[in-house]
Amino acid sequence: MAPSLTAWRVRQGMAVLLLLSASCISVAHPRFGVSNVRGAGLALVLHASGTASQNPTAAAPSANGQVIMKGIRFQPAELTVHPGETVEFRNEDIVAHTVTADDGSFDSGLIQPGSSWKMTVQKAGTLAYHCTPHPNMKATLVASSGAQMKETHGAAGGLPGFRPPRSPQELHPILVNFTAALLPLALFSDLLGLWLKRSSLHNAAAWMVLYAAIITPLTGAAGWWWKIKSAGTLPPELIAVHQWLGTSLALLFIVLAVWRWRLYRQDAVPTLAYLVFALVAVLALVYQGSLGGAMVFGRP
Amino acid sequence: MNWKRHLAVGSMALLFAMGFSAFAQDKDKSSAKPSDPQIVGVVTAADQIDIDTAKVALKKTKNDQVKQFAQQMIDDHTKLQSSVNDLGKKLNVKPAPSDISKSLKTAAAAETKKLQGLNGKAFDSEYINHEVAYHQQVLDAAGNVLIPNAQNAELKSALQGAAPLLQGHLDHAKQLQSSLGSSSGGSGSAH
Numbered sequence: 249m250a251p252s253l254t255a256w257r258v259r260q261g262m263a264v265l266l267l268l269s270a271s272c273i274s275v276a277h278p279r280f281g282v283s284n285v286r287g288a289g290l291a292l293v294l295h296a297s298g299t300a301s302q303n304p305t306a307a308a309p310s311a312n313g314q315v316i317m318k319g320i321r322f323q324p325a326e327l328t329v330h331p332g333e334t335v336e337f338r339n340e341d342i343v344a345h346t347v348t349a350d351d352g353s354f355d356s357g358l359i360q361p362g363s364s365w366k367m368t369v370q371k372a373g374t375l376a377y378h379c380t381p382h383p384n385m386k387a388t389l390v391a392s393s394g395a396q397m398k399e400t401h402g403a404a405g406g407l408p409g410f411r412p413p414r415s416p417q418e419l420h421p422i423l424v425n426f427t428a429a430l431l432p433l434a435l436f437s438d439l440l441g442l443w444l445k446r447s448s449l450h451n452a453a454a455w456m457v458l459y460a461a462i463i464t465p466l467t468g469a470a471g472w473w474w475k476i477k478s479a480g481t482l483p484p485e486l487i488a489v490h491q492w493l494g495t496s497l498a499l500l501f502i503v504l505a506v507w508r509w510r511l512y513r514q515d516a517v518p519t520l521a522y523l524v525f526a527l528v529a530v531l532a533l534v535y536q537g538s539l540g541g542a543m544v545f546g547r548p
Numbered sequence: 549m550n551w552k553r554h555l556a557v558g559s560m561a562l563l564f565a566m567g568f569s570a571f572a573q574d575k576d577k578s579s580a581k582p583s584d585p586q587i588v589g590v591v592t593a594a595d596q597i598d599i600d601t602a603k604v605a606l607k608k609t610k611n612d613q614v615k616q617f618a619q620q621m622i623d624d625h626t627k628l629q630s631s632v633n634d635l636g637k638k639l640n641v642k643p644a645p646s647d648i649s650k651s652l653k654t655a656a657a658a659e660t661k662k663l664q665g666l667n668g669k670a671f672d673s674e675y676i677n678h679e680v681a682y683h684q685q686v687l688d689a690a691g692n693v694l695i696p697n698a699q700n701a702e703l704k705s706a707l708q709g710a711a712p713l714l715q716g717h718l719d720h721a722k723q724l725q726s727s728l729g730s731s732s733g734g735s736g737s738a739h
Contacts (some may be wrong), residue, residue, distance in 0.1 A: 319554070319709060319712060320712035320713050320715070320716050321712070342627045342628075342631060343623065343624045343627050343628075343713065344620075344623060344624075361627075379716070380720075381616075381617075381620045381624070381716065381720055382712075382713070382716025382717070382719070382720060383716065383719040383720055383723055384712065384715050384716045384719045385716065
């Protein structure tokens with residue numbers, strides 16, 4: 249009777265672990281499910297998590313869309329892009345123009361005839377813009393996260409082929425899934441281990457914290473790369489918190505891993521202080537994920 | 549290239565419009581329709597007038613927005629001017645004086661004198677009100693007089709092509725006008 253009861257509890261625990269990891273990932277990517285359903289119906293989870301679809305034939309900083317300024321007009325007057333994509337604004341007019349957001353969120357400054365200016369669209373939404381010197385020049389960028397699969401992968405409408413991730417817009421969301429899953433699961437595994445009195449669950453927790461500490465600096469590096477590449481087009485108040493909280497968390501996880509590893513080597517059960525510390529780290533991570541989601545998908 | 553020609557014609561239209569407003573005041577003097585060389589002459593004069601007025605503004609204003617606007621008028625109208633010149637050379641049309649261009653210059657001299665006597669907010673408000681009225685007149689003249697009378701098709705389409713640029717200047721000046729809160733200022737000297 250007793251062994252089967254234990255087995256049942258273990259199975260129940262595993263199910264809860266799976267649910268928890270799923271909820272951690274969906275917190276980090278609030279519109280995840282919606283964007284997949286609107287897209288191709290089926291999509292690889294990692295591939296869809298806010299990554300930009302890029303022109304596969306062109307070099308890294310190439311533009312995905314182009315707007316021409318000519319005859320005191322933006323052409324096309326409405327361009328649809330996807331978050332993470334880069335738009336080139338090219339001045340083929342005889343006078344200088346600007347590309348200025350109606351809400352003030354971006355401004356190119358004067359673009360002289362024959363020059364161009366590039367901007368990476370960071371989040372979904374409709375961006376109305378105009379030319380400051382010629383206010384009769386008005387146009388719109390529509391950044392849609394939903395239609396990206398269908399549009400960029402041709403009329404055939406099939407699933408995208410596999411390409412290794414190359415841009416920070418692809419790498420950061422992929423890496424962040426590991427961080428987002430490992431940390432909460434490590435905490436949960438320790439709690440479950442205390443409850444079930446099973447040392448194997450504690451061992452697993454120690455290893456998961458170690459993995460998280462190794463992979464999170466890479467996540468942070470990809471994030472900084474993205475930020476530098478975007479050259480000021482990310483929402484300033486969100487990125488300011490996201491970049492420093494992210495960097496602090498990467499360091500915090502290393503401290504956490506050292507702490508957890510010492511407990512593991514001593515074959516000790518995690519202390520209350522450690523568990524509280526880990527819980528704070530997990531809560532900060534969830535908040536960090538919501539900031540990242542807000543920048544990629546817009547705020548609900 | 550084609551677009552440059554459009555702009556050139558457009559600036560001619562602008563000049564013509566100014567001429568037209570002068571023309572409307574002196575109906576007895578001349579009822580002749582402007583020839584293509586006269587249209588080019590009117591555009592050249594109108595361009596130069598707006599550049600010169602902007603230079604006065606650049607010296608006198610202390611308002612950054614007004615400064616930017618004046619600099620833009622200099623930059624844009626200089627470009628327009630050079631496309632007018634290019635088109636004139638290409639079509640072998642030399643700018644010719646007309647009653648329209650003469651009265652434009654007379655009105656501009658009076659406006660410059662008036663602006664020289666003003667300072668600070670009074671200057672900004674007079675300058676911007678003048679720019680609104682001036683661009684409106686030029687646009688009207690382009691549509692009513694210059695474009696209908698242009699004989700050469702390239703000149704005509706260049707005039708049509710320049711209209712959106714003038715509309716842009718007008719819209720920009722109107723925006724400044726409302727941000728300066730000076731819409732009640734006098735612009736009576738704009739003709």
